Amino acid sequence: MKILVPVKRVIDYNVKVRVKADGSGVDLANVKMSMNPFDEIAIEEAVRLKEAGIATEVIAVSCGVAACQETLRTAMAIGADRGILVETDVELQPLAVAKLLKALCDQEQPQIVICGKQAIDDDANQTGQMLAALQGWPQATFASKLVIADGKATVTREIDGGLETLQISLPAVVSTDLRLNEPRYATLPNIMKAKKKPLATVKPADLGVDVAPRLSTLKVAEPAKRSAGIRVADVAELVSKLKNEAKVI
Amino acid sequence: MTILVIAEHDHASLKAATLNTVAAAVKIGGDVHVLVAGANCAAAAQAAAALQGVAKVKVADAAHYASQTAENLTALVLANAAGYSHILAPATTFGKNLLPRVAALLDVAQISEITGVESADTFVRPIYAGNALATVKSADAVKVITVRTTAFDAVDAGNSAEIESIAAAADTGLCTLTNRELTKSERPELGAAKIIVSGGRGLGSGENYHQLLEPLADKLGAALGASRAAVDAGFVPNDYQVGQTGKIVAPQLYIAVGISGAIQHLAGMKESKVIVAINKDPDAPIFQVADYGLVGDLFELVPQLVGAVG
Ligand SMILES: Cc1cc2nc3c(=O)[nH]c(=O)nc-3n(C[C@H](O)[C@H](O)[C@H](O)COP(=O)(O)OP(=O)(O)OC[C@H]3O[C@@H](n4cnc5c(N)ncnc54)[C@H](O)[C@@H]3O)c2cc1C
Numbered sequence: 222m223k224i225l226v227p228v229k230r231v232i233d234y235n236v237k238v239r240v241k242a243d244g245s246g247v248d249l250a251n252v253k254m255s256m257n258p259f260d261e262i263a264i265e266e267a268v269r270l271k272e273a274g275i276a277t278e279v280i281a282v283s284c285g286v287a288a289c290q291e292t293l294r295t296a297m298a299i300g301a302d303r304g305i306l307v308e309t310d311v312e313l314q315p316l317a318v319a320k321l322l323k324a325l326c327d328q329e330q331p332q333i334v335i336c337g338k339q340a341i342d343d344d345a346n347q348t349g350q351m352l353a354a355l356q357g358w359p360q361a362t363f364a365s366k367l368v369i370a371d372g373k374a375t376v377t378r379e380i381d382g383g384l385e386t387l388q389i390s391l392p393a394v395v396s397t398d399l400r401l402n403e404p405r406y407a408t409l410p411n412i413m414k415a416k417k418k419p420l421a422t423v424k425p426a427d428l429g430v431d432v433a434p435r436l437s438t439l440k441v442a443e444p445a446k447r448s449a450g451i452r453v454a455d456v457a458e459l460v461s462k463l464k465n466e467a468k469v470i
Numbered sequence: 471m472t473i474l475v476i477a478e479h480d481h482a483s484l485k486a487a488t489l490n491t492v493a494a495a496v497k498i499g500g501d502v503h504v505l506v507a508g509a510n511c512a513a514a515a516q517a518a519a520a521l522q523g524v525a526k527v528k529v530a531d532a533a534h535y536a537s538q539t540a541e542n543l544t545a546l547v548l549a550n551a552a553g554y555s556h557i558l559a560p561a562t563t564f565g566k567n568l569l570p571r572v573a574a575l576l577d578v579a580q581i582s583e584i585t586g587v588e589s590a591d592t593f594v595r596p597i598y599a600g601n602a603l604a605t606v607k608s609a610d611a612v613k614v615i616t617v618r619t620t621a622f623d624a625v626d627a628g629n630s631a632e633i634e635s636i637a638a639a640a641d642t643g644l645c646t647l648t649n650r651e652l653t654k655s656e657r658p659e660l661g662a663a664k665i666i667v668s669g670g671r672g673l674g675s676g677e678n679y680h681q682l683l684e685p686l687a688d689k690l691g692a693a694l695g696a697s698r699a700a701v702d703a704g705f706v707p708n709d710y711q712v713g714q715t716g717k718i719v720a721p722q723l724y725i726a727v728g729i730s731g732a733i734q735h736l737a738g739m740k741e742s743k744v745i746v747a748i749n750k751d752p753d754a755p756i757f758q759v760a761d762y763g764l765v766g767d768l769f770e771l772v773p774q775l776v777g778a779v780g
């Protein structure tokens with residue numbers, strides 16, 4: 222059983238994001254980029270399934286600029302067997318990524334796609350669900366537990382009210398939530414090994430996919446800043462402020 | 471222009487998020503229809519028909535809508551999508567799970583978690599954990615949108631819109647719900663609470679979390695929330711998590727106890743009207759957004775606060 226894991230190259234989650242002065246976007250020059258944290262969890266889960274003898278091969282896919290190769294190398298250092306870069310300089314929106322992934326699924330025939338629930342740059346939370354829809358596959362989003370047996374996946378999902386468990390037939394798409402696992406650190410020997418693993422590059426046109434964006438960004442602005450508050454000396458002052466100034470209790 | 475709002479409900483009643491989503495639809499303009507798909511969901515449909523601004527409620531009542539799976543709901547939405555200019559759902563785990571599936575099969579982009587409506591095709595949405603606000607324009611024929619509920623005031627009841635029964639779509643059989651464990655609580659729902667008491671890693675354990683924060687929440691009639699670190703450490707269930715990748719809240723009062731204020735946490739609560747932070751580290755970033763900061767040991771300060779608000 223093959224597992225395909227889409228991994229996105231995003232601004233590192235520790236970086237303080239700055240909006241460009243001309244309002245055209247966010248400043249990405251000389252900013253640290255990393256693998257989307259949810260995708261690290263996805264790779265980790267896939268690699269664990271391989272280690273458990275359930276999966277035979279883990280394929281990492283990244284769509285975007287040439288530098289996404291680094292993200293694929295990271296995925297391979299965690300344990301993915303090979304990488305596919307869908308290279309383009311076009312701004313990719315989730316529907317376009319889902320179509321690219323669909324084309325790759327048609328070629329590779331994975332039984333499961335494990336993706337992140339959300340990319341921390343666009344905060345879209347769409348791609349996995351879109352891919353499942355385009356394939357006519359079931360989906361289990363926001364997974365905190367994944368068990369595969371007898372050609373089915375049993376997935377515990379984090380929902381607003383608590384947890385639910387779904388049983389879905391394979392092939393299927395699963396998207397990861399934070400509690401699914403704790404990704405391992407890539408060790409130096411594994412980073413070295415990853416450099417030798419196969420990495421193929423294709424273009425969207427090779428896959429017959431039109432990736433032109435559907436949404437145009439008119440402007441990007443900084444959110445209103447909260448005005449600085451005050452320090453209170455003790456609990457009595459706090460309660461008095463909340464009662465008399467803020468009037469919230 | 472007619473807008474379809476997909477209701478989130480538990481068959482007997484509407485989830486509060488549906489009321490905010492209808493409000494966003496009203497803001498876009500045009501006729502607003504609400505789709506209620508459920509099993510024995512007449513009461514939820516009645517509640518939807520009572521919402522101000524709703525022109526019509528469409529109800530599909532069938533056993534295979536009991537579990538609200540995205541696969542089955544998508545088939546129904548698609549069968550009924552013709553004629554709608556916009557399809558909206560709340561940006562809750564329900565709407566986030568469902569709507570991208572609908573968008574993909576309509577071959578349109580989804581506009582996630584809008585916080586503002588500029589015009590019928592242009593919307594504002596936060597990106598990068600709310601550190602930037604993008605104004606985006608859609609070129610698609612149908613706009614498929616999830617709505618950040620905290621950005622739109624709930625519509626009131628007092629209406630009696632027409633209720634129309636529609637045929638259920640076939641059961642896709644793709645997905646079976648085998649278990650659902652909802653966190654039971656007498657407290658207000660996080661998303662709808664006026665006051666939230668939220669705890670972080672600083673509490674040290676689940677036991678401390680409950681012993682210290684529950685009396686405070688009881689006194690204030692507050693909901694309880696948490697940082698990711700507190701959830702990951704098992705102090706409280708996952709549905710307590712506030713933040714970029716958890717729940718987005720905007721209560722009148724948010725009290726952050728033992729929470730450092732990472733950007734991912736701030737993303738979920740910085741629209742709160744008044745923020746209080748209790749933290750022993752005077753340099754904790756939470757103080758940069760707090761209206762009232764109290765520096766000190768939470769194990770001393772929280773019990774004092776419980777005594778003082780009485
Ligand atoms: C992809 C991704 C998504 C994330 N999503 C979220 C999210 O949705 N929500 C979220 O919250 N986080 C999220 N995080 C995690 C976030 O980055 C932080 O790690 C997390 O918010 C920290 O939680 P905390 O403030 O409870 O813990 P810490 O950062 O460890 O802070 C604990 C605080 O408690 C204080 N403290 C300790 N003891 C005491 C005491 N006795 N009295 C008073 N104060 C005390 C300390 O001074 C410290 O400031 C996400 C991270 C990633 C990578």
Ligand SMILES: Nc1ncnc2c1ncn2[C@@H]1O[C@H](COP(=O)(O)O)[C@@H](O)[C@H]1O
Pocket residue numbers: 226227228229230257259260263282283284285313315318335336337338339340341343344345346347348349
């Ligand atoms: N450009 C991309 N390349 C590879 N995977 C992606 C890309 N964009 C999105 N994904 C996958 O889809 C998930 C959800 O992304 P999004 O829908 O953009 O929030 C991510 O966590 C990735 O697993």
